[in-house]
């Protein structure tokens with residue numbers, strides 16, 4: 577089932593089209609990476625999902641219920657972490673979560689138990705000091721605890737790792753991974769390596785249009801490169817292999833560096849087959865034969881250029 581479904585969504589500011597006919601569907605219990613350059617329209621889309629901004633046209637549904645601008649009904653399914661979460665600095669984490677629970681109308685006892693569970697999940701169970709003295713990473717982690725307080729089906733995070741150092745980023749990514757079984761996560765980011773680390777599904781927005789959408793493995797398969805890399809134990813092995821007649825024309829336009837050779841071919845599977853035949857015949861065994869896959873960075877740069 578789709579937790580979030582967006583159909584033909586468009587948004588104009590004045591005469592300027594910011595979101596153009598966007599359609600996407602977020603499957604349950606996935607981590608969905610929402611990528612795009614500055615100004616691509618990610619925050620605008622999130623605001624429309626939260627009912628804070630009125631779409632010019634199109635439809636958004638959360639857990640099968642249509643989102644209506646200005647109403648918060650569908651937000652009971654959603655936990656939201658803004659890019660810079662704001663807190664009352666004089667409060668301690670437990671006090672703050674208790675206040676959030678009270679405002680949301682949750683049962684006091686349940687909130688106390690849930691707060692302890694969540695503070696432990698985000699590694700703040702021992703941080704019994706005022707939030708004003710928290711680091712950025714600690715504030716982001718508290719923000720996740722707050723967003724998860726009402727056990728949302730969908731957790732939306734707007735660039736949760738952008739301002740953090742590598743350790744802070746890893747902590748946030750680990751937390752998002754750990755909640756995946758219980759909630760669906762949509763997170764927007766510019767950091768491609770974060771997406772490669774934890775996302776099942778990737779959508780790339782460019783100038784308000786969806787230019788890439790699918791699972792990482794699907795996208796890599798669909799945009800497979802026509803390149804084969806073969807690495808030998810030594811440059812002598814490479815020379816002997818390349819000099820053998822059964823390698824034929826394959827090495828003619830190859831790029832060789834020390835022990836490695838890069839081959840390009842229109843039919844890369846056939847070229848790989850020829851290489852395996854040649855390995856069998858020559859008994860010269862490379863340490864690696866690999867059809868190269870595009871990185872997310874290759875894919876991203878290709879679709880946003």
Ligand SMILES: Nc1ncnc2c1ncn2[C@@H]1O[C@H](COP(=O)(O)OP(=O)(O)OP(=O)(O)O)[C@@H](O)[C@H]1O
Pocket residue numbers: 589594612613614615616617618619620621
């Ligand atoms: N209230 C507004 N009025 C006019 N234009 C706006 C408004 N809000 C956003 N925009 C424009 O819409 C476009 C998309 O902005 P948005 O903030 O959604 O992008 P983004 O992908 O979240 O970017 P970033 O990664 O920088 O946060 C930008 O050109 C921005 O200037």
